[in-house]
Amino acid sequence: MKRYLTGAAAVATITLLMTACSDPSVDTPDAPADAGSGTASDEWPEPTADLTGVELTIWAAQNSNTVPEAVVAQFEEATGASVEVVTIPDPYEQGIQTKVATGDTPDLAFWQPTASMLTALNAPTNLQSLDGAPWIEDLSPALQDITGILDGTRYAALITSPAVEGVYYNKQVFEANGIADLPADWESFIDTARTLDAAGQTPFFEMAGDRWATQWWVQVQLADAAKDGLWDRVNTGEEKFTDETILGAIETYKALVDEGLFNEDLATATFEDQGDALLNGEAAMVVQVNSFFSQLQAKADTAELDEKIGFFPISPEGNTGTFIPDQSNALVAFKTGDQQREAAARQLLAFWMGAAYPAFVEDRATISLEDSVESPDNVPQALLDIHASLEDSVGSMQALAVANPDLYIYLADMIQGSATPEQVARQTQDQFVQLARAQGVEGF
Structure with a gap:
């Protein structure tokens, strides 16, 4: 399911947040004395310090509300604290922003840890700094600063491997069609698709009926440009969605559709259809993110997935992945004005990523982010390959742009x-400017 706040909703909620911060008639929690930084390395409580009588609340989405169950139970037993996990209905991000704008905050919440979404939440005002977090040095070096940071301050704790945009493929279909080598760049990727098409095999499956994944086809084409500072230029207005780089990626996507390399029902097909098509070999490849693999895991066990499904990142010049952390990957801690609860929230994060972390990855059958903690044996190989691609990956529009327009809708x-394609680029650029202005970004 799509977990990215739409641009139209973002404009409204960002405006509410900014108004709440500037309007003295809006009640907001009193900030702690050190509200500017929130914490320092020597202000992190011991993970198992006594918290008897302290009550904490975690906000979670419908697809992340079971993630903390085991950790919360261990934390309550070790500290005496009471932790309630509250499910916020979808659309999750919009609901969170609306609540925060009216002064309603939890102690912790699952949140997309990208700079644009931290900006949308007005992190400097509403969130505790997590600078000096004791577990950061335990993370794999490539993950320590990959996300969760806004203007040099860390606001989010990464707990699971960030999602990556790339190509899921059916190994059996490749083998049946004599494809032994994985594509090494965009040209060989499309050549592979044409080989499959000539053999009567549908190369790609798209789910435009559900819309939200269409953007991945454009974004993977921008990976090399992103490494060269594309989104920095877009963020300052130096480059636009209507300029050659992004418009060209949109035009390429349209040309591949017109060539007939996708499923015939791509305009109405759904996310569910996409998973079925790749598993049963109806289609050879899908450009998607990690939530797609979660769907596959609901349809097949690890043995079948290892037998059938593989993954490779793709970019114009090579195999650069495009990472896009979502709300299930990270947690943020709010400034509530209650210093005891704020400290307890930091303590829970330190406990989660410290003593409880080995049990957490085992319980969730998820990839370990810490080199000293091994990933469980039952993690499918494709997920391991996705995680491995992060080391050389680059941020997506969601990760690096100051605002996230509704590119996928267009x-x-x-x-x-x-x-x-020209109208798509123009609509996206116009909305990007509107969002940037709502956030007070200089130059717009």
């Missing part, structure tokens, strides 16, 4: 025949 309109 692309779905294009696939359904109601927009041209």
